[in-house]
Amino acid sequence: MSLLLGPMKQHLDGHKGLTDHNEILALKDAKRVYIPLINGQSTNVEVLVKEGDRVYVGTKVAQRNDSSIVPLFSSVSGKVVGQETFLHAILKPVAHLVIENDFKYETKAPFKPLDYTKASEAELIDFTMNAGIVGCGGAGFPTYVKYKFAKDVHTILINGVECEPYITADYRIMNEKGKEMVIGIKAMMKMAKAPKAIIAIKASHPELIATVKKEIEGHSDISVFPVPDVYPMGWERTVVFQVFKKRYDKLPGEVGVVVNNVTTAIALGTALETGMPITEKIVTVSGDGVKEPHNVMVPVGVRVSELVAKCGGYASEDVLLCAGGPMMGKTLTNDQFVITPYSNAITVLITRPIDKVACLRCGRCSDNCPSSLQPVRINQFEETKNYEMLKRLAVNDCIECGMCSYICPSKIDVTEGIRRAKRLVQTRAAAEVKK
Ligand code: SF4
Ligand code: SF4
Known part of the structure; x- marks a missing residue:
């Protein structure tokens, strides 16, 4: 069934100023990382290393092998020490591969860089699959699948809207990694045989729009589309409607569009340039429940408790912890879950008594x-x-x-x-x- 779009008139207090101009911290001192043996909801994952094996940053340690192929990589150098099962951000217990960090961060790129201008569409799709590129906006959907089945695509829509309160990870990474973003977008256009790409960014970010416009200079097939700063403008259906004035039933492909989060484009561009998969993520740690809100660059598999400690610790004993933003994120009961390749934020809010009253029928x-x-x-x-x-x-x-x-x-x-x-x-x- 086709969804009607509601009025989209709510501008939320984004609290973005807590982190959007702070220094990006780097977390490198986790003694162990825990690579979640899952992609999306699938735990059909084959482990490719055994206890005692030495691994590097970029070593392929496991692979999802069912309806999709998604390799998983080590985010540190060190030694495999076993497996542990504990709560994952999907709110279920999941097995994790435990790797002891030797703090050397020795890196071995698992594949060769690839020049998107010379590679064929099929080679780029294979590369995207083997690099384990997944939707970095929170969903973790394997990116190559979107392109394998893409047909009659007129536009790649890059979602840089980031409408959830508190989260500024996309905002920051777009400022830092413009070159990789352009390479990723061009590769996506080639994979889908799409003649153009549009980057959707909130109109309330004129500085970011100017930076991105500078980055895409010379690429007349890529443009920026400023969108209103209302919630939930970053929802796929909303942003497609805002840009194309078209609605679809199940997938944006029905109206000739493939949508990717901007961080996904950057991850693909980075992999093409360096031969490195997603081994680290920029994650916004924000909210009034954390002492020093920051964006943090963190290896995949680090526990959230360590990330919060890096940001000065909790500001109260009584906090609510969300994997993601406060609107669409999942509330977790403890801080032992870990950062995945598709984590983008941890929101920590001080819990306050709520004076709930009966429904007013206000509509x-x-x-x-x-x-x-x-x-x-x-x-x-x-x-x-x-x-x-x-x-x-x-x-x-x-x-x-x-x-x-x-x-x-x-x-x-x-x-x-x-x-x-x-x-x-x-x-x-x-x-x-x-x-
Ligand atoms: S959470 Fe509430 S407002 Fe949002 S789509 Fe569902 S019913 Fe509508
Ligand atoms: S109709 Fe009731 S539930 Fe809906 S917003 Fe008004 S008071 Fe809240």
């Missing part, structure tokens, strides 16, 4: 829902577990953007009720299929 949650849902009605039918009505109210179209909770004057966590409703509908639907 603000419906008026501001980008998927044009009726969150308050969904919550009512969730309470009575009315499966048929929840289906009729299209609860699965919810993108869990958090806007209904944010906007609610009664401080009701409307989004949490919607999440429960989605789980109920999905579980019932799965049970019906089995019958």
Whole structure:
């Protein structure tokens, strides 16, 4: 079903000033890294090293081998010391390969750099697969798959909107890695046989727009499209609609567009230039619950507790920890989970008592829902577990953007009720299929 877009009129207080101009810290002193043996939701991962093996930064240590191929790489040099299973940011226990860091950061690029101007489309797609390039905006979807099946693409849309409050990782990396960004975008255009690319950036970032425009000088097939600073403008459907005034059913390919996060383009450009996969990530650690908010360059597999310590530690004993931003991120119960190739932020907020009152029937949650849902009605039918009505109210179209909770004057966590409703509908639907 095609989603209608809601009004998109909410400008959120982004709190971006906490980190957008701070120095980028480097975290290099983690004694161990824990490479999560997972990609997306798939744990069908073959481990390619054994206890005692010496590895380098860039050694391929494991590979997802099911519907997609996604290699996983060591982010430090040192010794494999085993496996441990603990909570992952997807909120499930996951096995992790444990590597003891020798702090030498000896690097062995696992593949040769590739000149995108000389490589064929097929060679670039293979390279993207073997380099383990995944969607860095939080999803971790294997990038090569988008290009393998791309057809009739007129534009590569690079999503540099970063609309979630607190997160500035994309903003910072775009400023730092313009050359790699252009190489990645050109390679994406070639893989999709797309004649042009558009980089979407918030109009409220004129300095960044100027920097990126300078970077793309001489590439008349790449342009910048300033978008309004409203939430959730960075949602794929919203940004596609904003730029092309077109809606799609399941995938942007239906309207001739492939969308990639800007950090993904930078990761691909870096791999093509250096032969190195994603072994480190820039992660925003921000919120009023951390003492010194910063962006941190951190090896994949470092525990979040170490990242928070690098930023001065917690500002309170009572904090809420989100993998991602406060609107769409996942709330974690402890800080032992690790940074993945697709982590972009850790948000730490001081928890405060909420004076929740009854629903005022004000309709603000419906008026501001980008998927044009009726969150308050969904919550009512969730309470009575009315499966048929929840289906009729299209609860699965919810993108869990958090806007209904944010906007609610009664401080009701409307989004949490919607999440429960989605789980109920999905579980019932799965049970019906089995019958
Ligand atoms: S979280 Fe709320 S506002 Fe966002 S899409 Fe879902 S129902 Fe709509
Ligand atoms: S925004 Fe809050 S108070 Fe208003 S209708 Fe929705 S749930 Fe009720």
